Amino acid sequence: MLDRQHLHILSAVASTGTVTEAANKLHVTQSALSHAIKKLEQAYGVKVWHKEGRRVRMTNAGQLLLKFGNRVIPQFEHAELQLQQIAKGERGTLRIGMECHPCYQWLLTVVKPFIREFPDIDVDVKQQFQFGALGALLEYEIDMLITPDPLLHKHINYQAVFDYEHVLVVPADSTLASLGFIRPTDLADETLITYPVEASRLDIFTRFLTPAGVSPKRHKIIETTEIMLQMVEASRGVAALPRWLVESFQDKLDIKWVSLGSAKIMKSIYLGTRNKEQAPDYMGHFKALAKRARVV
Amino acid sequence: MLDRQHLHILSAVASTGTVTEAANKLHVTQSALSHAIKKLEQAYGVKVWHKEGRRVRMTNAGQLLLKFGNRVIPQFEHAELQLQQIAKGERGTLRIGMECHPCYQWLLTVVKPFIREFPDIDVDVKQQFQFGALGALLEYEIDMLITPDPLLHKHINYQAVFDYEHVLVVPADSTLASLGFIRPTDLADETLITYPVEASRLDIFTRFLTPAGVSPKRHKIIETTEIMLQMVEASRGVAALPRWLVESFQDKLDIKWVSLGSAKIMKSIYLGTRNKEQAPDYMGHFKALAKRARVV
DNA sequence: ATTAAAGCATGAATATTATTCATGTATGTA
DNA sequence: TACATACATGAATAATATTCATGCTTTAAT
Known part of the structure; x- marks a missing residue:
């Protein structure tokens, strides 16, 4: 089978000019190269080079393999480099x-x-x-x-x-904003805005409203945080979000947060x-x- | 060293799903593949695959090599095909x-x-x-x-x-056209048209004029046969050319040929x-x- | 839960392959 | 003409790949 090694041999012979020097370059004996190429020649029934005086000259087939080698050897070297980068955790x-x-x-x-x-x-x-x-x-x-x-x-x-508190975001002028904490029943008359996921995965339901048997008046779905908070600021509803997230928007929007329940909803x-x-x-x-x- | 064989192994494992089946596909034992890849892994310090249940899963490095193989294996196969074509004399x-x-x-x-x-x-x-x-x-x-x-x-x-006669081409209406053969002195008053090579490589000189100590009146250089013969037809000179060549133009141009000397100039x-x-x-x-x- | 089967890894044994060594031949050079 | 250089080749040896035997883990079946 035509192998990478054959291409290296051809390349070395072409660059040094003689099989002997190529062998030195590859740190093997001249005999090894002669044998290797002879075997290749027998496998495919082509001559790769022929003696000319005391050196060798590439045949058509040899030149073909040489060109091929010039193309693929760098590809192998690149792949090896990538392997080494993976080994070092660099890639x-x-x-x-x-x-x-x-x-x-x-x-x-x-x-x-x-x-x-x-x-x-x-x-x-x-x-x-x-x-x-x-x-x-x-x-x-x-x-x-x-x-x-x-x-x-x-x-x-x-x-x-990291750990954070899940809080209710309300308009700054809402009556809810002045409470020390929110009770489930406080939301019975509110519009609740959430991300588009099942209620079973929303803590405001699973850990707050559902245990108390309370439902919000309406449930709106909004995908992006920014829009959601703008809706809250415009008194179009309230939302449950991480406290740090709300705080990061408070310099831009006129909103406030209140803890959910006296025990607060803590998340990680x-x-x-x-x-x-x-x-x-x-x-x-x-x-x-x-x-x-x-x-x- | 990363070798073609490794890429074949990875490819076979990826396509069959298990090392055992890949080994069957390659007509070796499962053990051979495990050993071969283990050696590769040790050489580069990367894992190529890892066990998952009773099969294996490619790592990052394995996927890299797999992609690489998909790219270079066809190149090898193409090169081998070309070799075989050369062997059969088809290329x-x-x-x-x-x-x-x-x-x-x-x-x-x-x-x-x-x-x-x-x-x-x-x-x-x-x-x-x-x-x-x-x-x-x-x-x-x-x-x-x-x-x-x-x-x-x-x-x-x-x-x-092939053998042919070198003849003098003349206009059909030339007085030379009616001669049985040309003597060197017949050209002393003519313009001779030749290809652009040294006189020493022109038989009209070496085998005809020079031995007789004769020179043509003028010597014109023209590169293409077609133009040369058109000049002859227009009576702008005479030329020495293979007889078969002149004959092939005689249906298009009004020209004639005459042998050079009684012995003729024969060439091969x-x-x-x-x-x-x-x-x-x-x-x-x-x-x-x-x-x-x-x-x- | 227990057993059986499938699949991979691995050490040791073996088979295969590659490399060297020794040598012959051809070619250019002193 | 002798000598050095370079390649080819058969035989010997070294290196490598493959198999064999086996253990371990996982999955499926009873």
């Missing part, structure tokens, strides 16, 4: 999945220093998953999952990266990763950056 | 050198059936040589030389392909080839075609 793709709408802003503050520190690691962020985010992680569709709901699984490790964001294979170095760095980014 | 380049201006028309009649019979053999025709046509042949700049002057050389074989065209290496099959076919093409 890779970090595919991040997010199950947490408001986390996007926070994630950006982690990704930004990360891509500066690891210029050869590509970062991908996905938010849509055909078979759920956990499935995507297990099926190698993503390498890391950012979620407030760490569904336990044998092959997934979770690490909490988790990074989930597979434990099936050894994680590359840069993933550890990413986790470290994520932990330091608690303050937004 | 090659026949580089022809010509030292014989009027031969071009004859050559075309040989090349035409040749390229039809050997569609994968390229034909190149060169007419300019830095160190002489013989040097070009010895230095592998060309593979075949077409010449009326076979300069003998140890490593060159010549073969005469030779094909010269190197005898250093074994010539490809198609070269023999070319020579055979050349011999059959004597009549133009």
Whole structure:
């Protein structure tokens, strides 16, 4: 079979001019090269070179292989370089999945220093998953999952990266704004704005309204945080969001936040990763950056 | 060293799904593949795949190599195909050198059936040589030389392909046209038109005028046969050319030919080839075609 | 829950392949 | 003419690849 080694031999013979020098260059004996090419010649029934005086001259076939070698040898070398970069953790793709709408802003503050520190690691962020985010992680569709709901699984490790309070955002002039904390019944006459996910995954329902048997007057769905908060400012509804997120908008919008219940709703964001294979170095760095980014 | 074989293994594993099936596909044992990849992994310090249940899953590095393989394996296969074509004599380049201006028309009649019979053999025709046509042949700049002057050389074989008479072309109404043959002195008052080569390589001089100590009144240089003959028809001069060439123009131009001397000037065209290496099959076919093409 | 089967990894044995060594031949050079 | 250089080649040896035997883990079946 035509092999990389043959191309190296041809290349060395062409550049040095003689088989003997080529052999020195490749740190083997002249005999080894003669034998190797002879075998190739027999395999394909072509002459690769022929003696001319005390040197050799490439035949048509030899020149063909030489040109071929000039084209593919650099490709091999490039692939080897990439392997070495992977070995040193200098190259890779970090595919991040997010199950947490408001986390996007926070994630950006982690990704930004990360891509500066690891210029050869590509970062991908996905938010849509055909078979759920956990499935995507297990099926190698993503390498890391950012979620407030760490569904336990044998092959997934979770690490909490920061804790925050889930609060109700209200217009600054709302009567709710002056309360020390909100009770479920306070929302019975309000319009509640949420992201477009099932109610079973919204803490405002699962941990606050549903246990108390209360429903909001209306339920509006809005996809983007910015629009959602503008609606709140315009007194078109109230929303439940991370406190840090609300605070980051308070210099732009006339809104206020109030704790949900006297006990407050406390949440954590988790990074989930597979434990099936050894994680590359840069993933550890990413986790470290994520932990330091608690303050937004 | 990263080798073609590794890429085949990765490709087989990816397409079959398991190492065992890949091994069957490659007609070796599963163990052989495991060992081969393990060695590769150790050489570069990367994992190529990792066990997942009872199968394996490609790592980043494995996917890189897989993609690389998909790109280069077809290149190898193409190169091998080309080698086999060369082996069967189906592929090659026949580089022809010509030292014989009027031969071009004859050559075309040989090349035409040749390229039809050997569609994968390229034909190149060169007419300019830095160190002489013989040097070009010895230095592998060309593979075949077409010449009326076979300069003998140890490593060159010549073969005469056809004989012809060198005649004088004159306007049909010229007084010379009615002579049985031309004497040197008949040209003393004529304008002689020749191709742009040294007089020492023109038979009209070396074998006719110079031995008789005669010079033509004028000597004009013209590069193309067609123009040369039109000048003759217009009574602007006479020229010495192969008889067959003149005859092929006589239906278009009002010209006649007369033998040079009572003994005539007879010439042969030779094909010269190197005898250093074994010539490809198609070269023999070319020579055979050349011999059959004597009549133009 | 237990067993069976499938699949991969691995050390040791073996087979294969590559390389060297010794030598012959041809060619250019002193 | 002798000598040095360069390539080819058969035989010997070294290196490498492959197989064999086996253990471990996972999945499927009973």
